[in-house]
Amino acid sequence: MATLTKRADFLAAARAGRAGTPGFLLQARKRRPDEADPTMVRVGFTCSKKVGNAVARNRAKRRLRAIAREVLPALGQPGWDYVLIGKSGVTAERPFVALHDDLLQALARVHAARRGPQ
RNA sequence: GCGGAUGGCUGGAUGGCCGCGGUCCCGGUGUAAUGCCGGGGACGAGGAAAGUCCGGACUCCCUGAGGCAACGGUGCCGGGUAACGCCCGGGCGGGGCAACCCGACGGAAAGCGCCACAGAGAACAGACCGCCCUUCGAGGUUCGCGCUGCGGACCUGCGAGGGGUAAGGGUGAAACGGUGGGGUAAGAGCCCACCGCAGAGGCGGCAACGUCUCUGGCAUGGCAAGCCCCACCGGGAGCAAUGCCGAAUAGGACCUCCGCGGGGCAUGUCCCCGGGGCCGCUUCAGCCCCAGGCAGGUCGGGUAGGCAGCUGGAGCCCGCCGGCAACGGCGGGCCGAGAGGAAUGGUCAUCCAGGGAAGAACGGCCGCAGGGCCGGACUUCCCGGACAGAAUCCGGCUUACAGGCCGUCCGCGCAA
Numbered sequence: 001m002a003t004l005t006k007r008a009d010f011l012a013a014a015r016a017g018r019a020g021t022p023g024f025l026l027q028a029r030k031r032r033p034d035e036a037d038p039t040m041v042r043v044g045f046t047c048s049k050k051v052g053n054a055v056a057r058n059r060a061k062r063r064l065r066a067i068a069r070e071v072l073p074a075l076g077q078p079g080w081d082y083v084l085i086g087k088s089g090v091t092a093e094r095p096f097v098a099l100h101d102d103l104l105q106a107l108a109r110v111h112a113a114r115r116g117p118q
Numbered sequence: 119g120c121g122g123a124u125g126g127c128u129g130g131a132u133g134g135c136c137g138c139g140g141u142c143c144c145g146g147u148g149u150a151a152u153g154c155c156g157g158g159g160a161c162g163a164g165g166a167a168a169g170u171c172c173g174g175a176c177u178c179c180c181u182g183a184g185g186c187a188a189c190g191g192u193g194c195c196g197g198g199u200a201a202c203g204c205c206c207g208g209g210c211g212g213g214g215c216a217a218c219c220c221g222a223c224g225g226a227a228a229g230c231g232c233c234a235c236a237g238a239g240a241a242c243a244g245a246c247c248g249c250c251c252u253u254c255g256a257g258g259u260u261c262g263c264g265c266u267g268c269g270g271a272c273c274u275g276c277g278a279g280g281g282g283u284a285a286g287g288g289u290g291a292a293a294c295g296g297u298g299g300g301g302u303a304a305g306a307g308c309c310c311a312c313c314g315c316a317g318a319g320g321c322g323g324c325a326a327c328g329u330c331u332c333u334g335g336c337a338u339g340g341c342a343a344g345c346c347c348c349a350c351c352g353g354g355a356g357c358a359a360u361g362c363c364g365a366a367u368a369g370g371a372c373c374u375c376c377g378c379g380g381g382g383c384a385u386g387u388c389c390c391c392g393g394g395g396c397c398g399c400u401u402c403a404g405c406c407c408c409a410g411g412c413a414g415g416u417c418g419g420g421u422a423g424g425c426a427g428c429u430g431g432a433g434c435c436c437g438c439c440g441g442c443a444a445c446g447g448c449g450g451g452c453c454g455a456g457a458g459g460a461a462u463g464g465u466c467a468u469c470c471a472g473g474g475a476a477g478a479a480c481g482g483c484c485g486c487a488g489g490g491c492c493g494g495a496c497u498u499c500c501c502g503g504a505c506a507g508a509a510u511c512c513g514g515c516u517u518a519c520a521g522g523c524c525g526u527c528c529g530c531g532c533a534a
Contacts, residue, residue, distance in 0.1 A: 010459085053168095053506075054168090058460095059507095066465080069137070
């Protein structure tokens with residue numbers, strides 16, 4: 001599992017599928033085969049200043065990282081990019097198990113939406 | 119005990135499970151380069167890491183040196199410091215009973231400008247009311263005389279004119295010193311005492327300044343946070359600075375190689391023929407262009423990316439010495455984050471502070487009493503961690519901050 005570092009990757013994920021949850025917003029896309037290593041799951045995190053001051057943003061990002069580490073190695077699909085976006089207030093405050101379930105449901109929706117039309 | 123002032127420290131603890139960052143060691147593997155994977159060791163946010171407001175270090179750019187001008191900043195004195203707009207000590211002014219706190223605190227006899235409103239008068243001051251003197255008139259009292267009147271003296275809640283006056287009233291942020299006495303028609307530094315002020319001198323202090331004596335009757339209104347003057351300081355941009363390495367692709371330069379256009383049919387290792395320019399004409403030769411590449415190589419710039427800068431420093435701790443202190447000196451010991459979409463955590467449990475609710479032994483007060491009110495060891499349950507996250511590094515300032523701990527001092531009350 002790698003971390004996204006390029007702005008372009010974030011923008012590409014934003015244009016593709018998305019799924020809102022009470023705790024955060026998930027964006028995801030399947031990469032084209034000629035991009036990065038197709039066996040890899042990549043993930044990025046975004047917490048804008050709307051989330052709060054530096055302490056609040058960092059805490060939100062750390063909690064998003066924690067659930068990503070628990071969930072994505074098993075349920076993330078190879079060749080996909082995932083971006084988790086923090087929400088003001090709730091991402092840092094919501095119970096951890098609820099945040100965990102949010103990601104499970106959001107992943108299911110994002111994957112289903114991608115397969116559906118095909 | 120109550121109330122207050124001030125200095126310093128601290129900024130939850132322990133454990134389980136799962137993780138992150140650089141670094142060192144071991145093993146494996148790989149790139150143009152940095153690396154990557156597995157295992158292990160120690161280490162890994164703050165007092166403000168914040169605001170980015172001052173001062174520096176360090177880089178690059180500009181500049182021959184100095185001076186002057188402009189612009190910006192600082193502004194009582196002395197000391198500390200690499201430096202500062204910071205810190206310490208002192209002076210002066212203001213507030214407070216006091217501990218203590220606050221202060222853009224140089225210059226207004228260099229010049230310009232401004233001083234609204236109110237008020238009579240506001241910067242070469244000023245006469246509104248009031249007070250005083252005086253002339254005339256009016257009225258009155260009284261005296262005298264030559265007595266339908268005339269004259270003198272005095273008086274006035276009266277009128278008009280002339281003059282004096284800055285004590286009093288009133289206006290204002292401010293009215294050409296203040297208080298008291300003498301003096302005067304009334305007044306006035308007109309005179310005197312004290313205070314203030316100015317000048318000179320003595321003494322104390324490095325100085326800011328303080329103090330004493332003498333002299334002067336008082337000049338020099340305020341605003342410099344309007345311009346200004348004086349003294350001192352200051353070149354600009356910033357670690358996304360700056361230096362180095364450097365793919366792929368495109369483009370550039372050079373070298374080598376191949377090749378260029380038209381036509382024929384027998385389609386080949388074939389044959390025939392070039393045009394334009396240098397050159398006005400002809401021939402030959404040369405060079406250039408029409409006219410290139412799908413090739414190979416070399417080189418330089420440079421993008422992605424990587425490396426350095428990057429953490430050993432005006433460093434931290436302890437002791438001794440000097441200094442009222444800020445701080446300095448000496449000796450010994452220590453190494454304490456280094457990321458780059460950015461680590462230093464996620465989660466659970468228990469505990470310690472703290473808050474709330476319920477119960478409650480017991481104690482106090484009120485009441486004849488039933489009872490009511492207040493405090494409350496202890497028990498149970500619930501809530502529950504302030505402000506805030508390094509980004510080149512230091513010294514400050516400012517701002518934010520739940521709670522806790524330690525010290526010193528002041529006022530009041532009580533006791534001895």
